[in-house]
Amino acid sequence: MRLRQHVLIAALALTGSASVAGQGNEAYRFIRQAAEAGDAEAQARLGWMYEQGDGVAQDAAEAARWYTLAAQQGDAVGQYNLALMLLHGRGVARDERLAAQWLTRAAQQGLAPAMTQLAELYERGLGVTRDASKAVEWLTRAAQQGDATAMNNLALRLLQGDGLPADGQQALAWLRRAAEAGHADAMGNLGLVLRDGLGGVARDPAAAARWLGQAAAAGHTPSYYAYALLLEKGEGVGRDVNEAMRVYRRAAESGDSAAALRLAWLLETGAAGSPDAATALIWYTQAAEAGDASAQNHLGRIYREGRLVPADHAKARHWFGRAAERGDATARYNLGLMEELGQGGSKNEAAAFEHYRYAAQQGVVAAQGRLGLLLHRSGQTGEAIQWLTRAAEAGDVAAANNLGVILEQGRGVPPDPARAAHWYRKAAEAGDRVAQNNLGVLYRDGRGVPKDWNQAKHWFRRAAEAGYPKAQLNLGLLLDAEAKAAKAAGK
Numbered sequence: 001m002r003l004r005q006h007v008l009i010a011a012l013a014l015t016g017s018a019s020v021a022g023q024g025n026e027a028y029r030f031i032r033q034a035a036e037a038g039d040a041e042a043q044a045r046l047g048w049m050y051e052q053g054d055g056v057a058q059d060a061a062e063a064a065r066w067y068t069l070a071a072q073q074g075d076a077v078g079q080y081n082l083a084l085m086l087l088h089g090r091g092v093a094r095d096e097r098l099a100a101q102w103l104t105r106a107a108q109q110g111l112a113p114a115m116t117q118l119a120e121l122y123e124r125g126l127g128v129t130r131d132a133s134k135a136v137e138w139l140t141r142a143a144q145q146g147d148a149t150a151m152n153n154l155a156l157r158l159l160q161g162d163g164l165p166a167d168g169q170q171a172l173a174w175l176r177r178a179a180e181a182g183h184a185d186a187m188g189n190l191g192l193v194l195r196d197g198l199g200g201v202a203r204d205p206a207a208a209a210r211w212l213g214q215a216a217a218a219g220h221t222p223s224y225y226a227y228a229l230l231l232e233k234g235e236g237v238g239r240d241v242n243e244a245m246r247v248y249r250r251a252a253e254s255g256d257s258a259a260a261l262r263l264a265w266l267l268e269t270g271a272a273g274s275p276d277a278a279t280a281l282i283w284y285t286q287a288a289e290a291g292d293a294s295a296q297n298h299l300g301r302i303y304r305e306g307r308l309v310p311a312d313h314a315k316a317r318h319w320f321g322r323a324a325e326r327g328d329a330t331a332r333y334n335l336g337l338m339e340e341l342g343q344g345g346s347k348n349e350a351a352a353f354e355h356y357r358y359a360a361q362q363g364v365v366a367a368q369g370r371l372g373l374l375l376h377r378s379g380q381t382g383e384a385i386q387w388l389t390r391a392a393e394a395g396d397v398a399a400a401n402n403l404g405v406i407l408e409q410g411r412g413v414p415p416d417p418a419r420a421a422h423w424y425r426k427a428a429e430a431g432d433r434v435a436q437n438n439l440g441v442l443y444r445d446g447r448g449v450p451k452d453w454n455q456a457k458h459w460f461r462r463a464a465e466a467g468y469p470k471a472q473l474n475l476g477l478l479l480d481a482e483a484k485a486a487k488a489a490g491k
Helices: 026-036 040-052 060-072 076-088 096-108 112-124 132-144 148-160 168-180 184-196 205-217 221-233 241-253 257-269 277-289 293-305 313-325 329-341 349-361 365-377 381-393 397-409 417-429 433-445 453-465 469-488
Strands: none
Touching (some): 060 076, 096 112, 112 132, 148 168, 148 184, 221 241, 241 257, 257 293, 293 313, 293 329, 329 365, 365 397, 381 417, 397 417, 397 433, 433 469
């Protein structure tokens, strides 16, 4: 929750034409006269004018003085606005305890914004002893009086079961009331609740898109990304990638790193037309420099691949390192690969090993396969097989083929060509040409599988047509052997 803005008495709101002439302004002169005569409402209004610079030179200290005079006479608006100045230390020394006292007096008079602010003080323990029950009590009273911020905040508590029993339907009702009153936070929150079915509420993508769109149109920056995502995917609203990118851009321009990252990806891949590598790089860089680990990892990938920009392994390693420092498991794998191969810096297989282990434990499949390979090379075959198996089961074709090689050749374990054939087949069916050749060898020789030259030719041919030299040789030798056998048999 955020500290509330000051209250301006609607009955005394000035028109634009009455607030432009400075201290000689006639409106200011009459309000000043009423304030000096002791009218508490005028004193509160004069305090507002000095605080905002509305028709008079801005002066926080003078604003606090007039708010104090109004507050001491029991004016709830003066008490509330003075409390906010005390909380912020504007025009007066910061004093949370005194602020809480003035808020209490204003809240007891029924001023809903004061109730909402007082609830926040009890929630955070500012100027008062922290008390969740009192926070809920004041928040509920403010919501019942129609304060939209209180409605929104009470709904969030109901969704989370924070200080009162969780109740998704009641939360939905409060959010809807606040949203219909024009509260942008509530519009955004209502959209998220309906999008995700939070608190057991029935999902309603169309209503979610409508509320998130209204929140975004109202300038609610936290809703930009969520609304753009619905537009991009066409959930609850007609799919419009161009409009999604415009909304992502607005969010990115407001500092949303996730939006900058998504916008960069759409630009890089040409989701709405031709790819725009130069602009994609700008947004990747903005998000990366803001500390977004995913963006840093993407930027590392770009500099390593050399597609959008000339390859620069030193920069790639730098960005992978930045993301790795933030705990990004994929970046740890990428950094490990560069350190193992000595790309962009010195070789460091020990560091690579630690990066692989971290990433593997976090579920990065490629890291599991690479870790298994390094473990096997160091003679730790038992653990190597465990990691290679996890990676192979997750669809890593290189890991499946490597596992097959270890099992076929009995490298550190008893040979098991039947299991080797199983893993070769997994990788071969996924299109790995090395595994296709290896499976063909097993069929040719009848190891782990029945001897079957037709199957052998099938797998050799697939690998050969994919350009694998060993398979081309094996296919040629097998065809030659078949031809010679046929000739010898008189066929």
